[in-house]
Amino acid sequence: MNRDVMICGVGGQGTVLASKIIAAAAMEEGSVVHSAETIGMAQRGGSVTSHVRIGERAQSPLIPLGSADMILSFEPAEAVRNLAYLKEGGIVIVNTTPVKPVTESLCETGYDGTEMLEYLEKKCRVIAVDGDDACSQLGSAKFLNIFLLGVAAGSGALSIADETLLGEIRKRVPARFVDSNVKAFEMGQEIFNVQGETEDEAQ
Amino acid sequence: MKEYVMGNGAIALGAMAAGVKAVAGYPGTPSSEIIETISKHSHEGIYIEWSVNEKAAMEVAAAAAYSGARALVTMKQVGLNVASDPLMSLAYVGVKGGMVIVSADDPGPISSQTEQDTRRFADFCRIPVFDPSSPEEAFAMIQDAFEYSEKYSTPVLFRPTTRVCHAYASIDVPDIFSPGEYEGFVKDSKKWVIFPKLSFANHGMIEERNVRIAQDFSSYGKNSCEGAASAKAVIAGGVSYAYAKEFLQDNPGVRLVRIATPFPFPEDFVRSSLEGVSEVICLEELSPYIEESLLKMIGKGGMQLAVSGKLDGSVPHNGELSADKVADILSAFLGIEKKNRACDLEDAPALPMRPPVLCAGCPHRASFYAVKQAMKGRKTVYCGDIGCYTLGNAMPLDMVDTCLCMGAGITMAQGFYHTDREVACFAFVGDSTFFASGMTGIVNAVYNEANMTLCVLDNSTTAMTGHQPHPGTGRNMMGNVVDKVSIEKILKAVGLSKVITVDPLDLEASIAAVKECDETEGVKAIIFKSPCVAITKPQGLMKISEKCINCKKCIREIGCPALITVDGKVTVDALLCTGCGLCSQICPVDAIGGAGNE
Missing domain, CATH: 3.40.50.970 (Thiamin diphosphate (ThDP)-binding fold, Pyr/PP domains)
Structure with a gap:
């Protein structure tokens, strides 16, 4: 099965690990995978994207516009920035916590993400989750990526078995953080169950 | 063993599989991970260095290649400008062991000063160049590059672009690597000392040799011709080939010719691939190199062919290509109605800008x-x-x-x-x-x-x-x-x-x-x-006391990303702050302390 998954956010949020886990898990399940990431100057504080392309159809590393089955966005404005990549009927999973740009403190525009979330709701199928709240329950903002990965898995749109994803998480995070990351992943999945109704509304 | 690696990792593992002995380079995006991959793998018997600059790297590797060992040099495209002095002469002198110079181009440019094209450099130095289109291919092609280098006793350029260097794919990697055997340096001043006499003789030899390499490249498997013969054809190089393939998947019946070795231009292959074709479009990033080579070829006579590409404005000169740009270009060229699958975002709210900045605490x-x-x-x-x-x-x-x-x-x-x-x-x-x-x-x-x-x-x-x-x-x-x-x-x-x-x-x-x-x-x-x-480890966290008069001088003067305003009040972002203490030295009312700056 061919799937294009775009992961986006702001440099430093941990998007790269999330994309590596999805790619490795899809490979583990026997799929051909290609991916590409933002590297270099834009990494810190800049907009970053990871393109994960699963299946034989993908010839090039970047997802064409209007082709992504899922956008997993770590930040509201970044979801809007990359929305042109979403295919018709695709799903956006978005963290509602905004990351204010550095320029915001110099020249205030009042950006708080709300307008972005409203816009997303208007345009496509959205699952909005409060990553900040989840991370404070987990004890660190470092778990945001695995939490959001859990949400993506819970939505069913990744079409990768939870156990395969968990296997890759165990392989890729430092041993002492495995338990908390597994917890973050499960919390992501559960939120989906609790929020089932929210998603219906969004549709 | 299958490994999921970055294109640069694939280049590194390919060079190791080819038995490379000496590796030198200078860091530069998008090339830096090649040397890092080799140093992270078990690399017994391989000499690796980060040189002080690209010129030094080129010369270190040249000595290894003079000695019969296989040598790899890595840099970004502007690094090749620095290394061009030794490279130009080295092209005249030649090598004994295979020597591959990876010069990574950066269309966009994404993190470079220029949009220069290493294929031009190959032409300028009169040495062969390989142009991979994917990580998988880069792994195989760099091994071929070493073979050709030794076969023709010449340094060879290898030119990936950002989307090849930084893309990930899975590669079948050998379990054990070992450098190949080599003879060692054999003194011969007529061969290794560049003098006008040697340059004169070798210049002639090189031009004759390049004709033979062009013929040899005409049967090189990575120069490929796909799809049925058609009146309109596409000719592409590098990652643009992958974009074209993606488009033609849904729009079959068009011939797609791929140039993996732009110099010396494989004329015989191109001539036979374009038989019966009356119009061709050239898809390539950076300079119109394939396009000009094709036009030169047509100028020699015997071909009736209309060529479009950058020179007639069909393909942009600057910036990267993408699957979408290529879809637009090819739709126009083939007269296919353009499919716009992206949703309309004209009514989207203004997006916050996120320019790159110095890190908090830098x-x-x-x-x-x-x-x-x-x-x-x-x-x-x-x-x-x-x-x-x-x-x-x-x-x-x-x-x-x-x-x-x-x-x-x-x-x-x-x-x-x-x-x-x-x-x-x-x-x-x-x-x-x-x-x-x-x-x-x-x-x-x-x-x-x-x-x-x-x-x-x-x-x-x-x-x-x-x-x-x-x-x-x-x-x-x-x-x-x-x-x-x-x-x-x-x-x-x-x-x-x-x-x-x-x-x-x-x-x-x-x-x-x-x-x-x-x-x-x-x-x-x-x-x-x-x-x-x-x-380094953060030194702690800055704290803003109630003495703060919210004058925002700290924010205005230094623009540290860890200093933000929350509900209009200056606040320290605990995730970003490293406790460097610069802000506490700027505050006019001594309201910022913490991390030993009280």
């Missing part, structure tokens, strides 16, 4: 700020250089007036002094850049009686490209701890009129150092020494 911010404060009200010119500190140009620091190429800041500051004696001339250079190409410049400044201040922003690493070691760090790529080369001792030995080393996070001392240098005639230097925040 010592460069403090260095720039100290110079800015010390020189307030004076006529100045601030010459920047290549590295993270180019970001010192951003507001509110605004401390980079020029940036040209590696090391240019020093010599340009000198030039500004000789043009205008009234202006206070400053050059900012990082530690790695200082070793790469700053040292000759500073000697030039002293010798030619400049009056300028050099600011070495010494953060003990090559930060921008991923923290590679350099001569000042005290460790090298063979994993050895070595004596640190002291920038201070170098500057003193050159004979500067003043050399001060200061911690940039001590604002008062830093401003005093700048003023002291400003009052001294001649070439002066301040070494602002403080490690990069990405390689």
Whole structure:
């Protein structure tokens, strides 16, 4: 099965690990995978994207516009920035916590993400989750990526078995953080169950 | 064993599979991970170094190749400019062991000064060039490149682009690598010493040889011809080939010709692939190299073919191509109705801008700020250089007036002094850049009686490209701890009129150092020494007390990303703050403390 998954956010949020886990898990399940990431100057504080392309159809590393089955966005404005990549009927999973740009403190525009979330709701199928709240329950903002990965898995749109994803998480995070990351992943999945109704509304 | 690797990793593993013995390079996006991959794998018997610059890397590798060993050199495209002096001569002399020079191009450009094209360099040097279109292919092609290099006793260029270097794919990697056997250097001054006589003879030989290589390349498997013969055909190179393939998947019945070896141009292959074709479009990034080669070929006669591409405006000259751009170009060329699958975002709210900035706690911010404060009200010119500190140009620091190429800041500051004696001339250079190409410049400044201040922003690493070691760090790529080369001792030995080393996070001392240098005639230097925040532990967290009058001077003056406003109040972002303490030294009411700055 061919799937294009775009992961986006702001440099430093941990998007790269999330994309590596999805790619490795899809490979583990026997799929051909290609991916590409933002590297270099834009990494810190800049907009970053990871393109994960699963299946034989993908010839090039970047997802064409209007082709992504899922956008997993770590930040509201970044979801809007990359929305042109979403295919018709695709799903956006978005963290509602905004990351204010550095320029915001110099020249205030009042950006708080709300307008972005409203816009997303208007345009496509959205699952909005409060990553900040989840991370404070987990004890660190470092778990945001695995939490959001859990949400993506819970939505069913990744079409990768939870156990395969968990296997890759165990392989890729430092041993002492495995338990908390597994917890973050499960919390992501559960939120989906609790929020089932929210998603219906969004549709 | 299957490994999911970055394109640069695939290049590295391919070179190892080819039995490479010596590897040298200088970091530069998008090429840096090649050498890092080799050093992370088990690499017994392979010599690896980060050289001080690309010219040094080229020469180190050339010696290995003269000795019959296989050698790999890596750099980004602008690095090839630095290494072009040895490369031009090396092309005349030739090699014994296979020598592959990876020069990674950066269409966009995404993180480079230029959109130059390494294929042109290959043509200029008259040596073969390989142009991979994917990580998988890069793994196989670099092994072929070594074979061709040895077969024709010539250095060979290998030119991936960002989307090949930084894409990931799974590669079947051998479990064990070992460098190939080699004879060692055999003296023969007629062969290894470049003299006019040798150049004359080899120049003729090289041109004859290139005709043979072009024929050889005509049967090279990676130069491919797919799809049924059609009146309109597509010819592509590099990642553009992958984009074209993606489009033609849904729009079959069009011939797709792929050029994997742009120089020497495989004319026989192209001629037979375009048989029956009356119109062809060239898809390539950077320069119209394939297009011009095709036009040259047609000029020789015997072909009736209309060629479009960059030269007739069908394909943009600048920037990257993408699956979407290629879909638009090919739809227009083939007369297919364009499918617009992306949803319309015209009604989207204004998006926040996120320009790259110096990290929270970055010592460069403090260095720039100290110079800015010390020189307030004076006529100045601030010459920047290549590295993270180019970001010192951003507001509110605004401390980079020029940036040209590696090391240019020093010599340009000198030039500004000789043009205008009234202006206070400053050059900012990082530690790695200082070793790469700053040292000759500073000697030039002293010798030619400049009056300028050099600011070495010494953060003990090559930060921008991923923290590679350099001569000042005290460790090298063979994993050895070595004596640190002291920038201070170098500057003193050159004979500067003043050399001060200061911690940039001590604002008062830093401003005093700048003023002291400003009052001294001649070439002066301040070494602002403080490690990069990405390689050190945070020193704690700054705290804003109730004394804060919310004047926002801290935010306005230094633009640290860790200083934000929450509900209109200045707040410290605990995730970003490193406790560097610069803000506490700026606060007019002593409201910022913490991390030992009370």
